[in-house]
Amino acid sequence: MSTAPTRRVAGIAAAVAAVTIAAVALVGVAPASASGKTSTGGDYAVTINGTTTNPASGKDFKAKDLAVSGTIKVRGIHNGFDIRVADLGVYDYTLTGAPDTQRMVTKPTVVFASKIPSLTAAQLSGTKLSQLEVRDDTLTAIFATGAGKFKIQAKDGAQGGIFQMETEFAGPVTFTHTLGAGLFYFTNPYTGKINFGDGTPAVTSGSGSHQMLLGKDSPQVATKTSQTATTTTWTVQPGGRLGGVLGEDAVELSAGATNCTSQCQAQNQIRGSLPGPPDPVDPTPLG
Template identity: 50%
Template sequence: MRLRRTLFAIGSAGLAAAALTLPASSAGAATSVGCTGGGFKVTLPNGTAVRSGGDKIKPSQLPAGSTLKVRGKYVEFDVNVSTFAAYDYTLTGAPNPVDLTGGVRTPVFASKVADLGTRTLNSGELEIKLSDSDLVLLRKGAGELKMKIQAKDCATGGIFQMEPEGAGNVLVTHTLSPGMYYYVNPYTGKINFGNGTDFRGKDSPQVATKLSQTDTVTTWSVASGGRMGGVLGEDAVELSAGASNCVQDCQAQNRVRGSLPVTDPAFS
C-alpha cells in the first residue's frame, strides 16, 4: 500500500480551505492550557479504580492478558497487563481552547504493541503513579524485562510514551484507527498522521529505527531504554531536530533552546 503524500487534495485553495473553524492561533500549541482539568483514572481488571497518588498492584490481582482501563478528560486508552500493549487510544473531544478534534470523539490509534516474544510481565507488580494530568505505569517481568508507559491527559502536545527495557531490540507496531492515516506533510516534508482536518500527530521515536511504513501501520525497532512516543498539534509540525539518543531516565519532552519554526498553516 502506498503512503498517502498529502493530508487531502492540494489545489489552489490548499490545506487552509478545509481547515476546522477553530482560529489558527488557538489550534494547538503545547501549553498548560491543553491540560486544564485533566487527570486520569485507572480501573483494574477487578473493577477497582485508582484516581490519584501511587499504588502497587500484586500479580494476583492482574490475570494474564487482562486489561487496565485508563480514562481521562481528554484521553482514553486500554493497556494489556501482560505486555503493556495499548489499545483504542482516543481523544474524547472534551472542550478545550486548543482542542484538535472540533469537539468530536476521535479515535487515533487502534493499537501500539511491543512484541515481547514469549516473555511477559506477569510475574511483577504493577506500579501506578498519578499526578495532575500525568500517568506512569511500570511493570517488570522475568530477568531484566521492564515496560513503562507515560501519558498525559491533555488535548495536545507530547502525550504518550512507551519504553521497553532489558529485552534487547523490541519490535513496536503502531496501527492507526479507521479514518486516520500517515501522510507526508507538504509544508514540512515530514510524516504526520491525520484524518483530513486540522488534526496533526506524529510518532516520536528515541533510539528507534523505522522498519516499515504504510498508510495506517508503522513498525519500529526500539533499543533497550529507547522509546516510542507521540505528539499532537503544533508540536507535531515544528521543524525540530528530533529526539536525542537517550537510553536512561528519558523524558517525554526534549528541551528546546530558542524557538522552532512552524510552517504548517493550520498552526502558523
Template identity: 45%
Template sequence: MSASLRSRLLLAAVSLGVCAQSLPTTAHAAASEACTNGGFTLTLPDGRVLSGQSGYKISRSALQANSLIHVKGRYIEFDLNVSTFAVYNYTLTGAANPLDITGGVRTVLFTRKEPALGTQTLNSGDLEIQLSAPDLQFRRQGSTLKMKIQAKDCAQGGIFQMEPETDNDADVVVTHTLASPGIFYFTNPYTGKVNFGNANFIRGKDSPQMAAKLFQSETETVWTVKSGGRMGGVLGEDAVEDSPAASACVQDCQAQNQIRGSVPVLDPIYEGSDGGDDD
C-alpha cells in the same frame, strides 16, 4: 490551510470513505492550557477504581494475564494490557479545550500500540502506578524485561511514551496501527516529515528515540526499539513544528527534548501559531 494541502488530504479522506468537516482557522501555541482539568481515572481488571494524586502498587496476584486496565481522562482514553503493556483504542475524547484539535468529535487515533515480546511477559512482577494530574506512569518488571508507559491527559502536545528495557539489551519491535477509515499517515509537504492525521484538524507524529522504522503504510508503522529507547506520541502544533530529532537517550528519556525559546510551526493548518517551549 492552503488549497493544495486541503486537496491532498481530502483526496486521501475520500479514498477512505471519510467526509470532511469544517476546519478551525486558528490555534494557539501548545501550552499547559491544553491540559486544563486533565487527569486520569483507572479501572483495574478486578473493578477497583483509582484516581487522584497518588502512587499505587498492584500485586501480580490481582492481575490476570492479559487483562486490561481502562484508562479514562478528560481528553485521552485507552486500554492497557497488564502482561505486555500493549495499548489499545487510544482515543481523543473531543472534550472542550481552547487547544482542541478534534472539533469536539470523539476520535480513535490508534487501534493498537503493541510491543512484540514473544514468550516474555511482565506477569512475574507487581504493577507500579503513579497518578499526578495530568500525568500518568505505569511500570512493571518481568523476569527478563521492564516496561514503562508515560501518558498525559492533554488536548495536544507530547502526550505518550512507551519504553522497553531488556536484560540482554535486545531490541523490541513495536507496531502502531491507526484507526481507519479516517486517520492515515501522510508526508506533510510543509515539513517533509511523516505525520498522521485526518482531512480536518488532527495532526500527530510518532516520536522515536533510539528506534528505527521497519515498515510504513497508510495505516501502520513498525519500529524496532533499542533497550532503553522509546516510542513517543505528539499531537497538534508540536507535531508540525521545525524541531530537531530526539537525542540518543536510553535512560530516563523525556517525551520531548526541551527547547529554549520558540520554534516555527510550519504547517499552516495551525495559522496564527508561533511555536512554544516544549516541556
C-alpha cells in the same frame, strides 16, 4: 487495517460526557496558538482488576508489585486508552474532544487502534505491575516480567508530547503501530516529515472549534522498519522508546527528540519554541 471495537470507544465517550457538560462554557472559544497541552487541565482515573482509582487534585496514588490481569483502563478528560496485560499492548488511544482551546477533535476519536510490542512468552512470563503512579494529569506504569521491564508514561493533554512506551529487555523489541479508522500517515509538504491525521481542516470559531488533527511518531534509539498509510513497525533498542506527539509539536521545524536511554520524558519536545508551518491542505495518504 484493524479498527477499534465500538463498545470500548463508546465507553470512553460515556466516561467523559460529564466533563464535557461541565466545561461547556468553553465551547466557542477560538483555538489559540499552542502554548500548552491544555487550557482546562487534565485528570486521570485508572481501573485495575475492576477497581477504579482517581486521586484528589494534587494528591498521588502509588502502588507497587500488583498482580494484574485482563485490561487496565486509563481515562482522562482529554484522552484515554487501554493496556492489555496479556501482551502489554496499548489499545484504543482516544482523544475525547472535550472542550479546550487546544483540542483537535470535537468527539471521541481513536488516534491509535493499537500500539503493540512483539514480546515472546518468555519475555511476558510473570508480568506484574511493579510500579504505578497517578497524579492529576500524569500517569507512569512500570511492568516487570521474568525478562525485563516495560514502562508507559502518559499525560492527559489535548495535544503535545503526551504518550510514550519504553523497553528494558536484553535485546531489541519490535513495535507495531496501527492508526484508528479514518486516520492516515502522509508527508507534510511544509516540513518533509511523516505526520498522521485525518485531513480535517481546523475550525477557528463557533461551538465546533478545533485545531487540525496532526501527529507524529517520536522514536528514541529506535529504527523504523516498515511504513504504510495506516501502520508503522519499529525496532526499539534496550532503553529506547516510542513516543507520540500531537499538535504543534508534531510539525515544528526542529531536529527531533534526543538520543535518550534513561529517564526519558513523554514531553521531551521543544514545545512551541520554534515557529510552526501552516496546516497542510488535503494531505495525501502514503501509497
